Amino acid sequence: MNGQNKKNIATYWSFCYMGKIERVTLVYRKIGDNLSFFKNAFSDCSDVLYRNIQMDGKRACLIFIDGLVNTTDIQQHVILDLIKQEENVSTIHDIEEKTLSISQTVEENTLDKAVTAVLEGNTVLVIDGKEKLLIFDAKEFQTRGITEPESETAIRGPREGFVESLRVNTSLIRRKIRTTDLKMVSKIIGDKTQTGVAVMYLDGIADEKIVQEINNRLDRIKIDGILESGYIEELIEDDPWSVFPQVQITERPDTVAANLLEGRIGIVVDGTPFVILLPATFWQQFQASEDYYDRFHVAIFLRSIRLIFLGIALLLPALYIAVTTYHQEMIPTNLLLSIAASREAIPFPAVVEAFIMEISFEALREAGVRLPKTIGQAVSILGALVIGSAAVEAGIVSAPMVIIVSLTGIASFTIPKFSLAISVRLVRFPLMVLASVFGLFGIVIGTMVITAHLCQLRSFGTPYFAPLAPLKLSELRDVFMRLPLWMYNRRPSEFVKSNVKRQKNNLYPSPDQNK
Incomplete structure (x- = not known):
């Protein structure tokens, strides 16, 4: 038995998660052993492709799923770079730094994570004699174009709505709020679907306790699959027996941006155009964007x-x-x-x-x-x-x-x-x-x-009935009516505990300016 196999057997059950031992497999030195692992994991998967190439006299193989990657990028920025390399590179790090011209690359030494990366649409490069492999991002798959949301039509306002791509949706929010205070915590939920989820909030405005509570509830979800944000909604709401919605759902990026500026937290789920906003109140359900x-x-x-x-x-x-x-x-x-x-x-x-x-x-x-x-x-x-x-x-x-x-x-x-x-x-x-x-x-x-x-x-x-119960007269200005914008000097106190002031040097006097 060679040293590499001994190392794999010794570390086969080395990681612990939530009190349970998780099986991992390190990258083998021989490319044949690595390819056997991938082919066994992707048995009867006709859409998984293996592209063999020769580089510097060594055998290498690219592994990816057809339909989830940009084959043009792989051809121009990976295969041609590997075949035409003139400088002798001895390590995976050298290949990453000196050979490949693709932007996003990550080194990995476990085959289990490499399989997950392929399922997410990434491409894996395995090289004979190397104990590490390279994972690079060349994703490209068909998505619906950005159109006006059908469930929240507006006479006046932006005409763009969310789509089924997580990164497209987060980019639409980034275009609205261009600050480094906009934070995004990524999670993977669903044992089988491996659905990407992003928790978005404004640092310094959103209540840290609420952010932590949302993250804790998301981390406690153990389910085989998440296909839509409705799964998340039902699994994290406070009172699952209530008929009233305890979260706000929206297809509009401007609505998400406005709520983030008020101290709420957004949950973006891959595969759905509906974004969850938390915490939610009863009166939010009456507010339309064109208000x-x-x-x-x-x-x-x-x-x-x-x-x-x-x-x-x-x-x-x-x-x-x-x-x-x-x-x-x-x-x-x-x-x-x-x-x-x-x-x-x-x-x-x-x-x-x-x-x-x-x-x-x-x-x-x-x-x-x-x-x-x-x-x-x-x-x-x-x-x-x-x-x-x-x-x-x-x-x-x-x-x-x-x-x-x-x-x-x-x-x-x-x-x-x-x-x-x-x-x-x-x-x-x-x-x-x-x-x-x-x-x-x-x-x-x-x-x-x-x-x-x-x-x-x-x-x-x-x-849920705030600010009417408990009653806060100063915040009723955005409940039954919508007063002029120059009167909105403070964010809702139910969501924001610090950095409550929203604007300065208003054109018109308001009651809060003298405080």
Whole structure:
């Protein structure tokens, strides 16, 4: 047995991780042994290519996955450099420094890490007689072009959105925030998928305790695969049983940049255009990016509309059921006679009507999403019109109920964030049941339970209903309304404990300038 094999056997079980022994294999001196290791690891993998070359009388081999690398770069900056080298190089370091013209190269002495590097899209160079190998970055794979995000369309503002490439997404954020304070901690999560994850924050602004807590929760994830940021969201949120979103999801780089400047932390996941922002509050879900690009008068009006229609989306069906079933005296006489005439031939109580129409509307909305875009919208609109009019003519539901459900559906579309909109749609059904059993008292009870739940909810230690609960009057300027930008002198105190001041020498006086 030669000395190299003895060394490999001695160190085969040498590394410990989380109390478990991890198997590693050092690079063999003979290239044949190394290639056998790779071919055994990549058995039945037809996309793994082995390019044999001769350099300085020695046999060498390039190992990479077809479709994940730029073959032109490998040909011009690796193969030609190795074949044409004139200077005698004796070590891997000399080859890295004096021969190869490719930019990113790393020396490695374990075959296990080399296999992982190949799976990540890197290229490995194995040379006969060398106890180390070279890993260099020549990645290139097809990605979707940068386009306007479909889930967060904006009338005014940037038209670029995230894509499925981790490095493209981080570069879009770097273009927005050009400072060395923007930190990025890279992680690999998923035993099988080896998904790249980047935690981004502004050093000196983000709370270090929150950053550490996020890193700890990510490090505790032990799962076979991460395919989308939704996996991360569900595995790190504070209350997994709550129906309300405890993180903010966005496709817009400008939204991520704005939140990082306020002290939040972003989690970018490879393979998805949706970035996670933490900590999140309930009121963030009402803020759209163009609120800060339009004049503050427009933003105040639009936020007022959203808050009003939030109440409509949540309570309107339940209120109609309660009033028509138990509290008819609250309805004006003429309107009551009109509603009674329309419901005269209806065989179902109001709550059954509401459930029939609400479930039908949700089914049409889901069908419109799943159908091709060219026909999905037309089908959902025509389906709602045809089913609604046919149901009224058949005497299954009343015309007022069709109007109520239509207004409720329109109101849910005014909520900028889909994750909150779907939560409101889910909570609406228990409120309808309470209204049918207890009337307005049931609605009051349900609303109190929802409010109490929102007040006790936390997002990485941050109160979910902040700054309304606990109440901080000085920070309400960006909740129900959006005041002029020159009045935003301080970052939210819930996220930032130091470096709270955002601007100096404002053009207009503000209350905080005298502090």
